[in-house]
Every structure is written in structure tokens, then in C-alpha cells.
Amino acid sequence: KTQVEQSPQSLVVRQGENCVLQCNYSVTPDNHLRWFKQDTGKGLVSLTVLVDQKDKTSNGRYSATLDKDAKHSTLHITATLLDDTATYICVVGDRGSALGRLHFGAGTQLIVIP
Amino acid sequence: DMKVTQMPRYLIKRMGENVLLECGQDMSHETMYWYRQDPGLGLQLIYISYDVDSNSEGDIPKGYRVSRKKREHFSLILDSAKTNQTSVYFCASSLLQGSSYEQYFGPGTRLTVL
Numbered sequence: 001k002t003q004v005e006q007s008p009q010s011l012v013v014r015q016g017e018n019c020v021l022q023c024n025y026s027v028t029p030d031n032h033l034r035w036f037k038q039d040t041g042k043g044l045v046s047l048t049v050l051v052d053q054k055d056k057t058s059n060g061r062y063s064a065t066l067d068k069d070a071k072h073s074t075l076h077i078t079a080t081l082l083d084d085t086a087t088y089i090c091v092v093g094d095r096g097s098a099l100g101r102l103h104f105g106a107g108t109q110l111i112v113i114p
Numbered sequence: 115d116m117k118v119t120q121m122p123r124y125l126i127k128r129m130g131e132n133v134l135l136e137c138g139q140d141m142s143h144e145t146m147y148w149y150r151q152d153p154g155l156g157l158q159l160i161y162i163s164y165d166v167d168s169n170s171e172g173d174i175p176k177g178y179r180v181s182r183k184k185r186e187h188f189s190l191i192l193d194s195a196k197t198n199q200t201s202v203y204f205c206a207s208s209l210l211q212g213s214s215y216e217q218y219f220g221p222g223t224r225l226t227v228l
Contacts, residue, residue, distance in 0.1 A: 004156060036219075043118070043204060043219035044157075089156070102217065104156030 004105035023090030137205030
């Protein structure tokens, strides 16, 4: 059973618009949650990590929230650029050590059009 | 600049042939991983290596084996490849940062088994 669900599966926005990506999970325990960006044909690049019970982070045009009570996270992208076209992957870590496992969502494919 | 490399980037093999995928990292990370990524699914963990000759099965180890003789190299071996092993394979290494492990991903190897 999939433990990390992302929505929407795909999203098309116009350059300059804002967008919100959702991640719901059932992983227990939930030590941390990380958002990755994956360009087509490339590896995953970390955007941000959230660790607290109710956490918020900001990294340039990317901002994220985490609510561990609701087991829910959002990734906001402000003023999208064409280079934001990619797959965004939500990953939940069940421990803060190398012994922990990462649980990957299937990703949201974002397409930014001119 | 922290880097994980993978060779080859693309590979086509016939069913029953042996496959060797190589991964290298220049960060002296102890822990390394092999994942596969299939359309519509999150990354699935094949094997973890905690250090030289210290390897553990992940969630889908069947049909795969690994070798780690040097800390900077981690190999994935498919003895007698099967068509259902067609996938994109990612290697990663990890480092403890704060309270969570940061994983660094390679660019992936796209394997096609005919």
C-alpha cells in the first residue's frame, strides 16, 4: 500500500503564476519530510527538509509546510519560471539516522508554459 | 561540489545477460543506496550499504546483488537480467545533517532489457 500520496499527479501553470503541491502520508514514525525536484532524465535534488511537528521552511521561491498531526505537507512555488518544469517528489523519512527508511511519493509533474 | 556519478547512463541488454551498474561518490559518505524508479511509482529501495562489505537488503532485492569493496564505489549486479528489470536505477549516498540524513542522488542509469 502506498504510504505517500501526492496530488495532483500533474499540473500545468503559466509562467509567473503560483502553484501548490500536496503530500499526504501514513508513514509512522515520521521523523522528517523532504521535497525533491527531479528534472527530466536527471537525479533528485533536495529543495527543503521539514522536521518539526508543525514546520515551515522557505528557500527562495519555494516554501513548504508540514503538519505531522495531519500527516500533510504542501510545497508552494511562487512566480513560476519555465525552469520549474520538473517532477516534484515528497519523501518521508521514518528515522533521523542511516538505519531509517525513506518512503517516496510518485511525484507531481509540473509543467510551466509561457 | 558534492557529487554522485553513475555509469553507464544508458544500457540495453538482452534477457539473460549479466548487467553491471557502477556508482561512485567523492564525499567519503559511509552509506550508499540503490533504488529503481518506475512510471507512476515512488523510488523503491533495492539495497543499502552501510560501509565496505556491509550491505543490507532493501524492499525489492530479488534478482539483484551488490558489491562494495571501496567506500567510494557501490555496484549493482543483475545476474541474468529479466525484462521486468527494465527501469531507471538511481544510486545515492547520505550524510547526517542536523536531525535528518541528506541523500545525494546520481543522475540515474536507464536500463532496457529486451
